[in-house]
Amino acid sequence: MKSIVKNTTLFLAFAGLTFNAFAQEIKQDSTKIETLDEVLIKSLRVDANSPITHSNVTKEELEKRNLGQDIPILLNYLPSVVTTSDAGAGVGYTGIRVRGVSAQSTNITINGIPYNDSESLGTFWVNLGDFSSSVESLQLQRGVGTSTNGSGAFGASINVLTDAASKEANGEIANSFGSYNTRKHTVKYSTGLIDNHIEISGRLSQINSDGYIDRAESDLKSYYLQGSYIDDNTLIKAITFGGHEVTYQAWNGFDPDQIESLGENPNIDENRTFNVSGAYFNENGELQFYDNEVDNYKQDHYQLHWNQKFNNNWSTNLGLNYTYGRGYFEQYKEDEDFETYGFDEITIGGETINETDVIRRRWLDNDFYALNASVNYKDEKLNMNTGVFYSSYHGEHFGEVIWSQFASNSEIRDRYYDGNGDKYDFSVFAKATYQLNNKLSLFGDLQYRSVNYDTSGINSDLELFEIDKSFSFFNPKAGLSYNLNNKNNFYFSYARANREPNRDDFKNNEDVKPEQLNDFELGWRFKNSNLIFNANVYYMLYNEQLVLTGELDDVASPLRDNSGKSSRLGLELEAVVKITDQFSIQPNVTLSSNKNDETIASIDGALVNLGRTDISFSPDVVASNALVFKPMENLQLSFLSKYVGEQFMSNTEAELSKLESYFVNDFNVTYEIKTNKIFKSILLSGLVNNIFGEEYISNGFYYTYDDTWSVAGETTTIEGVGYYPQATTNFLVGATLKF
Template identity: 50%
Template sequence: MKTLFTIQGYKATRSSAFLSLFVIFLGFFSYAQETPIDSLKIHELKEVTVSAIRAKDKNPITFTNVTKEEIAPRNLGQDITVLLSYAPSVVTTTDAGNGVGYTYMRVRGSDGSRINVTLNGIPFNDSESQGTFFVNLPDFASSLESVQLQRGVGASTNGAGAFGASLNMQTKSYQEKSFAEVSNSFGSFNTRKHTLSFGTGLHNNFEINGRVSNIASDGYIDRASTDMFGYFFNANYVRETTLIKAIAFGGKEKTYQAWNGLEDPYKLKNDRTFNSAGMYTDELGNIQFYSNENDNYSQNHFQLHWSENWSENWVSNIALHYTMGKGYFEQYKEDQKFSSYNLPSFEGNAKTDLVRKRWLDNDFFGTTFSLNYKTQATSVLFGGAVNRYLGKHYGEVVWTQYYVPNPNRYYDNYGNKDDMNAYIKLSQNLTSKLNLYVDLQYRMTFYKATSVKFADVNDTFKFFNPKVGLNYQLDDQNSLYGYAGIANKEPRRDDYESEANKPERLYDYELGWKYNGEKAKISANMFYMNYEDQLVLTGALNDVGSQIFTNSGKSYRLGLEVESVIAITDKIILSPNVTLSENKNQDFYFEIDGVLRDLGNTDIAFSPSIILGNRLTFLPIENFEFSILSKYVGEQFMGNIDAKSSKLDDYFVNDLNISYDWKINKGIKSIVFSGLVNNVCDLEYESNGFFYTYDDDSSGNIITYGGTGYYPQAGINFLLGVTLKF
């Protein structure tokens, strides 16, 4: 078995690692003494696991909070990124076209590998790709307490640097009263979700709650089916000054590949659901589709949190975590060379059709910690993390058209990464109205990797990430803030393959106004994000459907964001947001007809200049809610050379959401009926795509036009759900 870490000479294997955490967990329990519970202090402790990296109202940081109550009416099977799609500056897309399976989010034009995601303060981004894959955590939204989306550099956090946003997620804590819930939803494309949740309630300082879920869908795109199982279990010990949580969650998914998109213009117009994944020609010349062109992956997370309120001024939190993931995707490949897979030829045939599996087997473990001293005027917080990632990448051929080979690995590589950071944050009231915020972080990463596509890597990166800001309270309702921050980010594994492996730097400036009135809440901010060696999306994809990046030299994002909640009447609530921005590469160089040319300032790929969102909610009677959700995304280029052929059209999508909570309180507390009609206007649109240039066959030179592909999204579709609460 693989050794994960050593504690005082004891070697921990994958099977024993969680046992070690459990033993420590029991040790904490034996230490804690029975004392009366102060509900106010415990409520504060509930927030400690994420408070170190979350922004507070008086901090000069641009952020949006989303509660579980806001998510619940639409939580009928779609992924968490889709449920957040109406937040400011957010653009989402899905491979299958209906929000189930592989989904992606961009914030201010920055893709998921540049959005720092933490779960209870624990990093979630994959250490090598730096991407986030919520398909591995099915129905995770059902276990969330709250979400905070920070835009820009934001506050110091754990994990990969935030170059567009930070997404901080807090899972549900203990529940004082026992409960049980059974949720079922069904909808278009044979989509269904089944969830069972329970909680024992708090008894003798102990509480256990949990959830198991199954989500499946055929998908809008042909064969883009998904079958996912997810779980979440949480054991809590609570006393007046102590909260200890042992959490286990994860999931397993099997998803038919749909990452190829659609390149054929005729099919885009007449056969929008066509999927080329798994396509091959049989011996009779007939087009066939391989039935097992699937992605299979399981991921399990274990977290142990200890929050302690030592006095009125001192609060601490320490967490241990371990994540293990393993899986593969399977592909049918035509006319492959035997020699490319370390296989012997067959009776003079140098090529063959074959089926291959490409594996990822990884472990991620470490600790996060924070210590907070606070008075009425001062808050000083020291925190950090030490984490290790061990990744194995290998491929196997499991079938050829001539013979079935013995299990063989045609490549076997690794990627190991150590990541550590320490930060100190000061929030100081300089006067009764003026608050100073200072945030200093030092981060180090050590990355070693091998690959068949790039030379061995042994890189060390050291980053200093300072932030400073002021918040001025004009009166009880109005405040102004200013912020400046620097972030640095290391390259991803794939960046070494494309030789775009320079570290990046971002200077972020934010200037904002917040209004908190009785009938309305409004926040507006201007941002200027100035990059050095930003890794921008080229628009092209690699051989496994992942996006390719390039260093753009100098670039910037300049924009205005406005977000509001307005109570028009007691029964009508309007929640619009708008983002207007300019996103430019400066003096962008590109090779045209064999000559490297300066194209001047070009638009950054996948960065629309206008994004609008709105939620119009009607509350006609008690416990009944009806919402119209709208999203407009302006046109955007899928490459960085402003080629007309790379333009992705704008789109305006509207959804309807209905929820009614029928109170019974006779055995069954209530029955919640929910309905969601997506894309109610049945718009044909594409939310994502790709663009690549290629060598001209006659001249051998790179030319300015190339291939384009799109990811069509579903027309009108629906989901209906019923939840029984006991």
């Protein structure tokens, strides 16, 4: 295995994080105690020959493009991945879809602790600005993957491992600048081992950007601090990290109808950066934009991990976590009814007033506690993990009016809605890999999971929202891996996953059902000194999949609904072709068919059976390529290409809901200067995104409503659509000083 990794490393240069599934083991830094895979996330990750489809990404690979963009954008060139950015340039709110499955169905863990929000099931990387600067490695598992903590994976899971302890004292100062006034400033340090046992390290970061979209500014501050105690058989890590983000809202997208109603040009080709957020009219009828239409949120994480090795066979791991999140988004709202906010009508000069302009804040204040514990046994043939996970979440949802043109009987800090959500999650698992002989190994994984979710109070729609649901899930997984010889490995796996609905699903339909997935994976891995090739066929068979409808709620969160029977059938191909010692080609492509077995929609007042239709936001083709040239040891140039085929934003295949295909190219260059004076090295990085200026759209929304007045006595379905335009040509340059 070590020789394979060595040969791979010689030419597997960074390709926008494209094909790190081929880095069969995570590269070890000689200054690190250990990569900690064996400590914090052993129960979640898989090794190179596992029958699980996966990609590995290392710190060194992240570093080459870590110039301020979010983690989803840095993973854009991995197989089957499609990413998007609300502000258009990769800073602020970003999203990722894998195999066409939404971010709510991608499970994220940090050091084995769930990061997905317990209620929405979404992942908000904006709360952890520059978190990639504190990532030691990550593994993307496509499909169901292995048993994981928190909500199950329905498209992918991303297991993140934070910085490993360092033997030697070191420091780092990184600065980058680029288009749209984007800038990132990072300071890192490590004491190295003190008395051969204790290490303290940390990071402070700030990222700012004006965004490609009008007024889509981001102000992201973050920190990371860890203390490690290391002995022969003990590793204890105390970690705290978090961030404070203030972003001007860009989540409403480009809605031509809404823009036209404001008297502006609704042509996206001529006005693609227009942002409807914050729009209002002053007393003279002039269009204005409220300057504080922002999302303002803080999130702090506290983790304690204790790994104990008893002998060469037995080890244990205990993880504790507390996460505290709090914040709001602020909005200027015109002509709001008094009734909405509990105001009494007032009379001024004989005129009855029952409407007012307001500025409101809608708050989320939450606490999340988690515990996970696991035991590992390993000998020459058997590697077995068993563990337990428990979490408790409490969230407060409430709204306040902080200003009103007519205040009526309101008092400061009055809440016009107030509700709570509580969620309890328990799971237990046992998984094992057994080596039958030097060619064949078997994998088994059993998980039981119990979830309870209950809500009380009034929601943001000013409706009584009381849910009390409990779910019990059994998630079996099995697979086999066969090494034909030292060049060819074949694998097959089956996995079942069950997943509960999220808060918005219940809000839109109290009778929403949990979703179930049966995932079949068949793969072939080939490697020699000049070629590495992976092929994988997947068949994902769903029951009541919660697919995106294309619509958004009043805060631009995507809505989902059960789709009955549906499936995803795909072929994933990826390769690294060594042309010379300096030049390699690294392509990947996913070809897929993503279908709802039956779609029934309301059209012109009647239910219509549309039969078999494409699943929303699921392109049939996703492809990437990297041309990597390394003319000398410290210089690397990469030309990166990404193609995403056309996709529908609805499940009805409505023509208006179609997003056109796009083809985008980036250019990345890195040059490291080794010095023996003040600094150990200076890393210079440059990145040109969308080098040919493609005007493309990676995400959007589609909605319909019935108009009973358009034709007398008849109902006509009216369609509407919105888009999230992505930036044209833009750049980032940076320098990292290491000492």
